[in-house]
Amino acid sequence: MLIPKLFIAKSKKAWYVVSVILLYIITIKVSLYFSEMMFPLLDQETFFAENEHLREPLKGVLEYKWIYPFGFGSVFILLTIIISTILTVSEYDNKRKEKETKLKEEKMEAELKFLRSQINPHFLFNALNNIYSLSYMNMPTAPDKIAQLSEMLRYLLYDCNEERVELSKEISYLHNYIDFQQMKTEDNQNIHFDIDVKNNNRLISPVLLEPFVENAFKYSRLEEEDDEGYVKIKLSENNQSLNFSVINSKSKNTAKNNDPTKGGIGIKNVQKRLKLIYPNTHQLTISEEKEHFEVKLVIHFNA
Numbered sequence: 001m002l003i004p005k006l007f008i009a010k011s012k013k014a015w016y017v018v019s020v021i022l023l024y025i026i027t028i029k030v031s032l033y034f035s036e037m038m039f040p041l042l043d044q045e046t047f048f049a050e051n052e053h054l055r056e057p058l059k060g061v062l063e064y065k066w067i068y069p070f071g072f073g074s075v076f077i078l079l080t081i082i083i084s085t086i087l088t089v090s091e092y093d094n095k096r097k098e099k100e101t102k103l104k105e106e107k108m109e110a111e112l113k114f115l116r117s118q119i120n121p122h123f124l125f126n127a128l129n130n131i132y133s134l135s136y137m138n139m140p141t142a143p144d145k146i147a148q149l150s151e152m153l154r155y156l157l158y159d160c161n162e163e164r165v166e167l168s169k170e171i172s173y174l175h176n177y178i179d180f181q182q183m184k185t186e187d188n189q190n191i192h193f194d195i196d197v198k199n200n201n202r203l204i205s206p207v208l209l210e211p212f213v214e215n216a217f218k219y220s221r222l223e224e225e226d227d228e229g230y231v232k233i234k235l236s237e238n239n240q241s242l243n244f245s246v247i248n249s250k251s252k253n254t255a256k257n258n259d260p261t262k263g264g265i266g267i268k269n270v271q272k273r274l275k276l277i278y279p280n281t282h283q284l285t286i287s288e289e290k291e292h293f294e295v296k297l298v299i300h301f302n303a
Contacts, residue, residue: 020081027077039064104276123180123214130183145183148176156207164203167237171195174213174233181217190230197237204299205277209235209244211270212295216248219293244297250288 044062048055127149134142155173159165174193182189216231232247267286274282274297281300287293 020085024077024081028074031077036064107276123177126184127180130180145180148179152176160206162206165206166200167197167202167204167242168200170204170206170209171197171200171235173207173210177210177213178233191233192231193233193235195235197235198239199237202237202242202301204242205273208270208273209297211267212244212246212297215267216246216293216295219251220248239301241301242297242299244295244299246295247292249292 042062047062048058048060127145131142131145131149133139134145152173155165155169159169178191178193182191213231213233216233220229220231229249229251230247231249232245234243234245236243271284274284278299281302283296283298285294285296287296
């Protein structure tokens, strides 16, 4: 009762020590009281018959003396208090770790749901407007774009309910996202997506790469229709690791208080998820150069 109420819950360790000392003294007093009550019931003749060598030193008479606190009983009480303290604190620590692990898992799941629900409304409306324009002009590509958008929404709303998805699905989502970004202008934009993947069935956490790509388009100069604006994406995978990098040109409208290296909600969300899902097995660097921003992500796979 004392450990959870004082030692753990309220962190009043000094009060706990005082309470333990008082408990120790009270326990000894109670033990002495009962041992003194039981002493007259002891058959002295039987005792001396079994311990003849003590008859002469004790002059054939047993007397009750207060020697208990310095004997085995005192040590036993002290060890009981110490061991119970250690066991209780250890049990509490194990429960605390289990609770923290469960909270982390719940937090990770909540953050993933939040990220899935955060499909950019601006992107969605822009995609629908482009599809509407294609349909209005009876362009043959309209059905394909509708299918692409449907595939993206299916990935976000259904596939992402799994803890892991195939890498091919994440790549397909990025392809579709880039295609819709390309539709913002009539001219071909300076967008490069290089892929070198050995195993398309490699499982990764869903919606892990898209926020970095979205951030690159947001802060690049592509929407300014600048010929020098660009987004370069590289993704490679082998038995040891997954390597992902995004480089984008710097927009003239990028303000110091709107620094993409600090990350928006999506980037911060991914950073937290990486720490939870891939602890000590990933490296993420977001840097700013004179002419561009760069993101590098490496995830090491277990051997």
